[in-house]
Amino acid sequence: MVLDVMIPKDSDRPCAIVELLQREIFEGLIGIKPGQIPKDELSPTERAWLLSVLGGETVHAITEIGWADEAVRWVETTTASKVSSKADVEQFNAGNGFSLLRFHINDGSTCWLKATGAPNTQERAMSVLLSRLCRDYVPEVVAQKPEWNAWLMHSSGQSLSELPREAPEVERMLQIAVESLAVLQIRTVGEELDLLNAGAVDHRTHVLRNDAEALFAYIDEAMGCQTSTKVSPLGPKRLGELKNIFEDACDYLSELDIPDTILQGDLNIDNILFAGTHCVFIDWSEAYVGNPLVTLEHLLLLNQIEDPSQKASYNRHLRNTYLTAMSSICDARVLQDALPFAPLIAAASTILGRKDWLQTRELSDPRRFPLVRAIARHMDRAAQAPSLLRALLV
Template sequence: MAEVIERPATGIDSSFSWRKLEELAMDEFVDEELLSVQRLLFEGSTGRGQFSRLGWIGDVLAWAAAHTDVDPGQFVEIKQINGSSSSALIRLTTAAGAAVWFKAVADPEMTEYRMTAALRKLFPDYLPTFLAMHDVWHAWLMEDAGRPLDDMENARPRLFEEVAHHLADLQKASIPRASSLLDQGCADLRLSALCAQMPGIMASLEEAVEVPDYGSHSYLRKARIRALHRTFQDAADQLQASGVPDTLVHSDISTENILIADGTCIFTDWAQAAIGNPFANFEQLRMQVAQHQNAAVVQERLLAAYMRTWSSQLSAPQIRQAFTAIPPIAIAMYLSTRRDWLSPEKLREQQFVRYARSMARQMDRAVQEYEAREALTA
């Protein structure tokens, strides 16, 4: 169902077939769908959220216009990327080609909203520029910060060096703020927290491999899961001994959340801001880049730039020791942020069983990588 913002001069697209609500077959609605549609048509709102009412887009355009010194009618392109009754991501472009983004988050506790505002204030060089914030909608308006790295198929290796350098600089700048950021709502992904969570996570992986699934590919055995847990603990001890400080980490870091413009980069979408090991966060990014950029030169320059930036803070032996231990920690950080997907209730559903098994295989590969790096440095 769609709301027509402005009736076209030539009339509504003929591909639509218009019907009165009472003419529709009632069995086409499930659960509370009919009630929601009735409320929207006859009361103007479903009552489910700010963006589940008639006219909300007009309010957004008026608010955005008030903070960009343009008339609402000057937004000639309105592109909604995603949304729900209480969230939205919209790109607004003017006739002059200037673009701004409106983002509202479904965040009853206002954690993401508050954290995003705090991070923008603390680290303005690393986040998009904010133009306004809306406390009722849990929304903000921000300047366009460039293209996602994911969209740049033939990016030069030099660009990846800049990304690694910028990420390391942000992490280093956050070191004195780590404790206060935890107090403000950042998730705790420090080694102590990961080690406390891993017994439960690994127990879920053990349960997943025990579920019969005759159509699946090969999967790990229970004994191997237990061995992976022991090796993870060894890697955690080694990483702890390296002395690498905890920093701000982007728990959903990806080439989609890195925006490129004018030769530099901005990190966006901080819904899963956390405090944890910076090298593990970089390993997660390196794995993402490897999926799209297999050239050895890109991988080498990405790693070299990151290590070079940290060399002003850590010694070469510290950096080597940390990188040796990192692979299992990076996977553990990922699992920690998604541990609700590994609950006993979820593991009754086949797709989550398969997800858990794929995570077990990823941990297995990470442990093998850790063991290979240990052999090289022995």
């Protein structure tokens, strides 16, 4: 069991502390004391870190020696069932207060234990709230352990590494996802304050408009750092025009008075489980509140059908399916009027993300600039769409 992972400043290599749960499966290993580890095997920081863990002086409870046994006991007490074997426990994440484990139960079922550290500490509260509001469309939280910032979930569906390649099957699965997304979002209407209090980031349209100045200054900085000559950067003049269009789009959408809902800010195929007739949406570390069409646009990006006309036809059908499903909370004609603005707003939402860079000013990280430039060019194309320009002229 990996207890913790770090990359010390005085070393360029990651270092992990691992607890051996079943010694008998590793014949030939010989135990040594920490003082016997050669000096060149560990940096001073790594050695101090190892000694602190062995001495029980850890920052996170889930990095303590013996935590795996405690986790097994908690799962068994909570489920009133026996874990099949510690050897069958699967670990998918670890380090800095994070851990993701899958337990196989003797009755054939499975459950997941997830613990999160900074900056995702809010995910537990969000998962618990959504489990109450959106049963069947998010993982069911059956227990939580605040001292670990952990929660226990039942398995919810089948994970896909990628969508099928056959076009009709792609449309069928995306239609299930679109219908499920609508149901999930409808159940969060009127729950905006609870969602925000649980840690969701505020991406409501009027808030996005207020962020426009900082957003486009950020994009301008990213464009100014471009070194590639394959495509020209968007200059200050065009970014100023884009900012005006974005602000007008936000004003237009605000007048439509579409109910705000939960948004999945990290929507990818790995975060959608298929459970037969519906989908389950997982991993709510990037939970936002805003215009529901934002997540619809992100979902449609999963449509990677190569034929352009076929892809466009499927997307029109999927949008109509979504509008029909959402008509119980908003006139479908109002949503139809909002559709031309959705790609522009969804792209801005992606760049803003948690908006932590607005507070910390850690926005000059060059590793993120290529992504910001790519999304900004998507915004530029979206702003040139005839349907959007026509809507703004009305």
